[in-house]
Amino acid sequence: MPEPYWPKKKDYLLSNLNDGRQMVRVRCCYCRRTHNYFPSDLIQIFGDVDVDSLMCRMKCEGCNSPGSIRVDAFSPTGSEAVGLRVRRLVAIKIQRVPVWRDE
Ligand SMILES: [Zn+2]
Numbered sequence: 001m002p003e004p005y006w007p008k009k010k011d012y013l014l015s016n017l018n019d020g021r022q023m024v025r026v027r028c029c030y031c032r033r034t035h036n037y038f039p040s041d042l043i044q045i046f047g048d049v050d051v052d053s054l055m056c057r058m059k060c061e062g063c064n065s066p067g068s069i070r071v072d073a074f075s076p077t078g079s080e081a082v083g084l085r086v087r088r089l090v091a092i093k094i095q096r097v098p099v100w101r102d103e
Helices: 014-019 039-046 051-057
Strands: 023-028 034-037 069-074
Touching: 014 023, 014 039, 023 039, 023 051, 034 039, 039 051, 051 069
Parallel strands: none
Antiparallel strands: 023 034, 023 069
16 A cells, blocks of 8 residues: 655645544543534534644534634443433534525
């Protein structure tokens, strides 16, 4: 197998987590909400992006404050995996925004 040509730095794509059965934990520093996500759900929204880049892409659902999001990849093990609440993607809603003009 040839080595990949890109530098092996900390670029961690969401699809890498899928392979390793890892999950994504998203925390808000302000209101201390924590949600756990499956990488496959996040890929549907953001595409197969770098995990760290989610910190700028996601917004806290509670306080809406920008820049308060911390994102970690983790592998739920044993006791942690039991009863772990996972925030699943139910649907992606397309918002209809009216645009008006006086005539
Ligand atoms: Zn918050």
